[in-house]
Amino acid sequence: MEQRALILIEGHRANGPLYVRAAQRLGLCPITLSADPTQYDYLAAEKLEAIQVDSGNLDALIRECSRLSVRYDIAGITGFAGSDESVSATVGKLCQHFDLPGPDPISIERCCDKYTQRQLLAEADVPMPAYRLAANATEVQSFAAEVGLPVVLKPAIGSGSIGVRLCRNVEEVAEHTNHLLGGDLTQSSPILVEEFAQGPYYCTHIMGNEVIGIAAADFSPPPHFVFHQCICPAPLSDDEHRRIADLSLRCLRALDLGWG
Template identity: 35%
Template sequence: MLRLLLFIESNTSGTGRLFAHTARTLGFEPVLISRQPSRYPYVTEDAVRSIEANTADLTVLRSLVQQLARSKGVAGITSSSEYFIATAARLAAELGLPGPDADAVAACRNKATQRRRLDEAGVDRVRHAEVTEAADAVQAAIGIGLPVVLKPVAGSGSVGVRLCATMAEVAAHARVLLADPTCGALLVEEVVRGDEYSVEIFHDAVIGVTRKHLGALPHFVEMGHDFPAPLASTVADRIAGFALAATRALGLTWGPLHVELRLGEDSPHLMEVNPRLAGGFIPELVRQATGIDLIRATVELAVGRTPEVTPTRQEHAAIRFLTPPDDGLWFATEGLEAARGAPFLRDLRLYRASPLLIARRGDFQDRLGHALTSAPTLEAAVAAAELARCAIRFRVAADGTGTLATVA
């Protein structure tokens, strides 16, 4: 009888499917526990066993997990959704299974708490304030100085994150965010200057540094990534040491971590620590470039095995996301065949199909697809990804007549 590997909810970007597939590859039966399993098409397509349950209720989950442990045997409990990593860790600990410190994960997921703990540890001091009223957000912005960044204290994928250059913008965006009953509180932060990078960490060891490409302000949509980042070894080491100091200060030393920062003229400055694998297909970039399978390593760790995270090759990988040029009706796509002819292309996909009404949000949900490449040099990987991206044209009827536009 196969032992069960339980997944509490899932993400929707593709990693959830890979987690389930990897569990099977390793000889375990994946079981998705979800409030609404139908949200994840791969559950039906891949015949993944699912159990419908209120995943917001720890008591309900505890009873269900204990029942499964008695009847089937549970090898591990984890989640590919950032929102449920702490819940999975708590349940795993109660069964004596491996996992991160649930309290440390929960504290890290609250961006205000994370900032306070990093301040106390002296890792990085970015001026910030936690607020629950729009008027308080304005007062915080006055104290910090414009421009500022507003973001929900809990969230991911740049959802709700916005640069505000005036007090009117601060007040308006704060009102929009606080109107959502799930928001609770906001973080008002000083703007961190410099090029953006992320550090991919696994089990308290740095795997590598990723260079990020952002879309236009006032939003912070990630439009592409390059791995490994083209940095001098001394700079990369400095960034890596800074990221490790942050994660250790937060009590996070187990499993995958994703640290986002900006490199200024003086030193790195932290944007946030995420107690999970990177999103945006960065784990696939790492696999293409180094041979390290971070998804497999995470699953192995969750069932008590010792994963192998030694590089087996030295390549370079890049991804460029495809986004619509305008709001409106996306009714056709051109250039896919030309894009597929790009050299070094490893993956070209659209996440959704036309016709579809587009209303851009300024976060990861604006992405319609991606082109992912790997090559012996970063220059070649980047050039190929850009070539594929530029070949694709979305037809969007912004004014009701249909206009041809190249992806932004």
């Protein structure tokens, strides 16, 4: 009988070993495909199979998975997005190619663009802060005045709070715009200008269409949004829990993200 394998696209220093152990408990052989497997210490420490391949090249990943399918029965393909959410879209495309259950890559790619994501949520009447998409430094300044200071500036593409900053005056808007554009104010690069919504932060954890739990978190002092601590479950009343869960599931439906 062929051994069954779980293909992992890239790894994760914290969660990677948890995925590996979960796969092994299910009788699966975890195999990591990574541009640089040496960056994940647990792979060598636990003598896990790892293959160096350009994880940003879909064709290269398909070829490698096809070679592995000769030796293994591939039970599933998943991965770790980290600061690059496109990995999740790649996983979806691989799952489609090999007829495996997985997320819809089109839905994920739309969500990787924060402006497109907000448009989809707005069409579903999900409440959110005011936002504008600026293409250059001049538009950033104009939209910041239109939305009203303070504003949050962030790259339209990316995750992990990278490049996200609260700008409380015109000088901070100019400074952070210069930073996001790499010092070239003539450059065209999509930047989101958002109304600053101040209040408690909550994060909903969902599996499929079921709310698993809701966490609360605190940030370090402004202007950067760096997580300071997380509390799970969040201290909520039954009504608050229901409202947050209902809104989160509305977002999920609007973004067509009902898998995983």
